[in-house]
Amino acid sequence: MPAPLNNEITQSIQQAEALWKRRQIAIDAPFFTLHDLAHLDSRLNTQLSILRQNSAQSWAALEQQFNGSQYKLDDLFPATVLAFSETAPQGWRDFLFELIGTDERQITALITTLGWLPLDSLKEYLLQFLEIPNPLYLRIAIATCAHHRADVGDYLIAAL
16 A cells, blocks of 8 residues: 555644544533544544554654644644654654643643553653653653553652
8 A cells, every 4th residue: 555645644634633622622522422532532543543654754744834833732632642652763752842842731732642642652751751850751741640540659759
């Protein structure tokens, strides 16, 4: 099967962003059922699979959006998913952390995405972040663990 064209990757990025936004609304909406959320997650995972299969092209498309004058907060969702995939180079995570800086909304968007990703795929990164004496990394790791209801143990005491 040939690799999708850049247009198809752009469409997958846009679909993933729209589905993520809809999912965020659905979480708090009383008229969405668990079945609806599962269906949204299934559709979302389909789009993310396309992006992961073509991760270098997908990342290049996202990076181009971030280098533009205005990028949307929703752009952080697919970027975070790609940056924290098993095959992602360290540079993608570094770029992401530099991009979000100290912007609260962007930090929250990153943490929310990490809270949605499976904990098993994040454990190594979270442990690394807990070891780094950087308040932003510690905050992200601890908040992500809280989303997953995972005990950070003595790292919380050290962070305080």
